[in-house]
Amino acid sequence: xxxxxxxxxxxxxxxxxxxxxxxxxxxxxxxxxxxxxxxxxxxxxxxxxxxxxxxxxxxxxxxxxxxxxxxxxxxxxxxxxxxxxxxxxxxxxxxxxxxxxxxxxxxxxxxxxxxxxxxxxxxxxxxxxxxxxxxxxxxxxxxxxxxxxxxxxxxxxxxxxxxxxxxxxxxxxxxxxxxxxxxxxxxxxxxxxxxxxxxxxxxxxxxxxxxxxxxxxxxxxxxxxxxxxxxxxxxxxxxxxxxxxxxxxxxxxxxxxxxxxxxxxxxxxxxxxxxxxxxxxxxxxxxxxxxxxxxxxxxxxxxxxxxxxxxxxxxxxx
Amino acid sequence: xxxxxxxxxxxxxxxxxxxxxxxxxxxxxxxxxxxxxxxxxxxxxxxxxxxxxxxxxxxxxxxxxxxxxxxxxxxxxxxxxxxxxxxxxxxxxxxxxxxxxxxxxxxxxxxxxxxxxxxxxxxxxxxxxxxxxxxxxxxxxxxxxxxxxxxxxxxxxxxxxxxxxxxxxxxxxxxxxxxxxxxxxxxxxxxxxxxxxxxxxxxxxxxxxxxxxxxxxxxxxxxxxxxxxxxxxxxxxxxxxxxxxxxxxxxxxxxxxxxxxxxxxxxxxxxxxxxxxxxxxxxxxxxxxxxxxxxxxxxxxxxxxxxxxxxxxxxxxxxxxxxxxxxxxxxxxxxxxxxxxxxxxxxxxxxxxxxxxxxx
Numbered sequence: 289x290x291x292x293x294x295x296x297x298x299x300x301x302x303x304x305x306x307x308x309x310x311x312x313x314x315x316x317x318x319x320x321x322x323x324x325x326x327x328x329x330x331x332x333x334x335x336x337x338x339x340x341x342x343x344x345x346x347x348x349x350x351x352x353x354x355x356x357x358x359x360x361x362x363x364x365x366x367x368x369x370x371x372x373x374x375x376x377x378x379x380x381x382x383x384x385x386x387x388x389x390x391x392x393x394x395x396x397x398x399x400x401x402x403x404x405x406x407x408x409x410x411x412x413x414x415x416x417x418x419x420x421x422x423x424x425x426x427x428x429x430x431x432x433x434x435x436x437x438x439x440x441x442x443x444x445x446x447x448x449x450x451x452x453x454x455x456x457x458x459x460x461x462x463x464x465x466x467x468x469x470x471x472x473x474x475x476x477x478x479x480x481x482x483x484x485x486x487x488x489x490x491x492x493x494x495x496x497x498x499x500x501x502x503x504x505x506x507x508x509x510x511x512x513x514x515x516x517x518x519x520x521x522x523x524x525x526x527x528x529x530x531x532x533x534x535x536x537x538x539x540x541x542x543x544x545x546x547x548x549x550x551x552x553x554x555x556x557x558x559x560x561x562x563x564x565x566x567x568x569x570x571x572x573x574x575x576x577x578x579x580x581x582x583x584x585x586x587x588x589x590x591x592x593x594x595x596x597x598x599x600x601x602x603x604x605x606x
Numbered sequence: 607x608x609x610x611x612x613x614x615x616x617x618x619x620x621x622x623x624x625x626x627x628x629x630x631x632x633x634x635x636x637x638x639x640x641x642x643x644x645x646x647x648x649x650x651x652x653x654x655x656x657x658x659x660x661x662x663x664x665x666x667x668x669x670x671x672x673x674x675x676x677x678x679x680x681x682x683x684x685x686x687x688x689x690x691x692x693x694x695x696x697x698x699x700x701x702x703x704x705x706x707x708x709x710x711x712x713x714x715x716x717x718x719x720x721x722x723x724x725x726x727x728x729x730x731x732x733x734x735x736x737x738x739x740x741x742x743x744x745x746x747x748x749x750x751x752x753x754x755x756x757x758x759x760x761x762x763x764x765x766x767x768x769x770x771x772x773x774x775x776x777x778x779x780x781x782x783x784x785x786x787x788x789x790x791x792x793x794x795x796x797x798x799x800x801x802x803x804x805x806x807x808x809x810x811x812x813x814x815x816x817x818x819x820x821x822x823x824x825x826x827x828x829x830x831x832x833x834x835x836x837x838x839x840x841x842x843x844x845x846x847x848x849x850x851x852x853x854x855x856x857x858x859x860x861x862x863x864x865x866x867x868x869x870x871x872x873x874x875x876x877x878x879x880x881x882x883x884x885x886x887x888x889x890x891x892x893x894x895x896x897x898x899x900x901x902x903x904x905x906x907x908x909x910x911x912x913x914x915x916x917x918x919x920x921x922x923x924x925x926x927x928x929x930x931x932x933x934x935x936x937x938x939x940x941x942x943x944x945x946x947x948x949x950x951x952x953x954x955x956x957x958x959x960x961x962x963x964x965x966x
Contacts (some may be wrong), residue, residue: 309805317821418630425703428953430943432893434900436920439939440927448930454930455928534883543812547901561813562905573820580813590809606741 295596299589310581315356318570333476334595363494363578369571371564378571382557386579388459389549389556392472393541395455396479404484408491408530413518416497423488430485439478439551446474457554475552487537498522528595535591539584543559616658619665620649680706696958710947715761725757729914737926746933749923758914759937765909766916769826769943770896776834777895778888779840785871788842789849800846803839811836811898819907828857829908833895844887848880882959889952893945900941916941 301408316513345378362369366586367380443569447455498504499522507521508514546558564572623646630638652660682705685697717724726743727733731753738748746755788796806814818832852858856876866874902908905919911918916937923934 291953306805306808310808313805313809314817317817320821414636414640418635419640422641428949429942429946430856432897432949433942434904434917434938434945436901436904436934437942440920440924440935443927444930444932444935448928449660539810542810543901546812546816547904550905561816563905565816566906568820570820573817577809577813577817581809584810584813585808 292597293375296593299592303585303589306585307578307582310585311360311578312356314574314577314581315359316352318574319352319525353532363575368575371569371572373564373567373569376390378575381560382575382579385555385560388554389545389558391468392549392554392556393479393545393560395469395472395476395540396483397538399476400480400483400487400537403480404487404537405491405534407484407488409495409518409523411488411492412499412522413497413514420492424492427485427489430481431489435478435482435547436551438481439475439548442474443479456551457552459555472552472554473549475554478543478548478551479544483537483541486540487533490533490537491526491530494526494533495522497529498526501525520583527598531594531598532591535587537593539587539591542580542584615665616661616929619661619668620646622668623649637663674700674706674709677709678688678702681705681709699805701954703950707947707950707954709830710943711951714763714767714944714947717760718767721760725754725760727754727757729753729758729761731757740933746936749919750925754935755919755923755936756945758919759916759940762914762916762919762937764939766900766903766941767897769830769909770892770899773830773833773899774888774895775839775893776830777837777891778841778884780834780838782845782884784838785845786849786876787868788846789853789876790868790871796846799842803842806839807843811894812901815902816905816907819902824907824910826909827898829902833898836898837891837895841887841891845880845884848883849876850881852876879931880894886955886959887953889948889955893948893952896945 306555359369366379368382370376371378371381374381409422414420443455446452454471454473455474457475459468460469463471495518499517499573504517505518512521545556546561548554549556549558550562557579560572561576561580563569564576626699627639627642627646630642631700649661649664652664656663672839679702682697682700682702686694687704689697721729732751733754734744734748736748736750736752738744738752740747744754744756746759749755749758784799788799797857809817814836815832818835820830821829822828858871861871861875876941898915901907903915904921906918906921909915911922919937920934926934
């Protein structure tokens with residue numbers, strides 16, 4: 289047990305180190321900008337003295353490295369700075385939207401994960417039949433299609449033609465859970481399509497990989513029925529790669545969330561990021577990027593730890 | 607159209623499914639029967655909720671699908687007869703999907719090369735009033751400024767594909783060179799490059815692209831540079847791991863003792879041995895790059911107007927979608943078709959090389 293705990297701590301420490309480097313990257317990338325924000329805030333007409341005063345007020349007169357540590361300290365304490373456009377707190381702007389995005393991704397994941405794993409198992413079971421081939425072609429198409437195409441196709445069918453769901457997911461603050469699900473149904477389904485295709489393909493590959501093992505041959509030879517071979521003999525050994533696949537697909541969903549939120553005008557963190565990028569509102573861009581990177585790194589650690597936990601052989605590194 | 611509200615198209619489609627179901631049952635193909643049954647269920651549901659129009663749409667999709675299959679089959683038949691017999695055996699076992707990929711890439715290449723001859727108008731010429739419906743002269747209609755959508759799709763192929771190709775090549779040059787040097791030199795260079803790649807890969811591609819583009823601004827050179835910098839680490843990792851296996855072989859050791867330089871080792875000893883996985887990787891990475899640039903353009907941060915581009919065209923005309931028109935989806939479908947086509951070919955190539963290994 290202590291092995292596992294120390295392993296998780298080790299991975300988390302490594303993740304924290306990566307986060308630190310990423311934060312340096314994100315902070316100093318913005319520092320590279322020509323001109324400074326004091327000049328930008330005051331405009332071209334400002335005199336040298338006012339700019340200097342403004343620089344002092346904004347804390348720009350200290351070296352960048354010192355400012356980095358202040359920035360990091362504030363960030364760890366939940367103070368993400370002030371927006372350059374609206375002059376309000378970034379943390380306030382992000383928090384509600386972050387919850388919305390989290391809801392959307394969670395909604396999609398709850399449907400996508402069981403669907404993908406069972407489809408993957410079925411495709412592995414009916415390997416090389418027409419069923420497998422058509423699932424393969426369909427999933428490859430879904431993987432290759434840009435998220436906005438899938439989103440708009442769903443809009444055309446379910447919002448414009450059938451009028452079942454609204455084409456735009458404008459969720460008010462404090463909307464009830466039923467209304468939330470109803471309004472975020474189409475964006476969630478878009479994410480489900482993309483994520484399921486990814487996970488299903490990798491689940492199939494993982495199971496087929498396991499099926500090549502000699503113990504599967506043995507089970508078949510002693511007359512175990514095919515579905516039992518999969519469920520009893522193959523699946524337990526395939527859990528590690530499948531958990532890996534699931535967490536990595538969730539990480540992949542981050543990109544999907546950004547595009548899907550823009551398609552459906554969903555008030556999430558991805559749309560905020562895109563808006564802020566076009567307005568060049570750097571404090572928000574930095575905060576969003578750091579949060580996305582943190583989630584991405586955490587999911588990658590989860591993938592590592594998950595696959596080690598389900599595979600006793602990996603617990604003792606040689 | 608019959609009084610029951612059923613069109614010839616729908617009847618034909620349903621009849622086809624029934625025949626397919628019977629045929630698969632007769633030949634004992636369980637998977638085929640499952641697919642036919644699923645299709646029948648889908649048709650029934652569509653009929654129930656969307657009526658005849660819905661089934662007609664399904665039938666049109668099916669017809670397009672069958673046409674694509676016939677074209678792929680014809681291409682395979684042609685290729686088997688045209689190429690020398692050693693290559694013909696390779697094509698004989700090729701799946702139809704790979705042939706379809708070749709067709710898509712061929713059409714795209716034709717659009718890239720002959721764009722000014724195919725397109726009736728230029729990409730930024732305003733030829734009519736905004737949002738004109740499809741007509742004889744502009745048969746996909748016009749966009750929000752009154753430009754011909756068909757011409758813009760043709761020129762968009764040129765812009766989107768050439769840009770993605772440039773970015774992919776740049777990423778490959780950067781990634782493979784760094785990977786090869788890391789594999790040959792090892793030690794500090796290997797460690798430094800490896801950790802750098804780790805950091806760049808710990809931020810999701812789209813997010814990193816948004817961050818860098820917000821800082822550096824959006825122009826074509828920056829776009830290519832940013833995308834290359836994002837994808838180079840992925841290529842670096844693959845190159846390093848496959849090259850590491852080759853570096854330790856005796857023939858590399860022999861040429862090292864002979865006193866050959868790094869550049870010779872890369873060019874004559876290592877690259878020829880890792881070419882196959884790298885080529886497959888090139889196809890895959892091209893798809894990712896193409897999708898990333900399309901996504902960025904869709905978000906308004908990629909290729910800037912008035913240059914035609916598939917991603918930004920979707921965004922510009924998205925308003926039409928709420929009126930039930932599908933013209934904005936055509937460039938999006940073009941993006942999907944090209945990536946699917948390349949993926950199909952990569953899939954086939956990977957299977958081919960894996961098969962070769964099994965035979966040896």
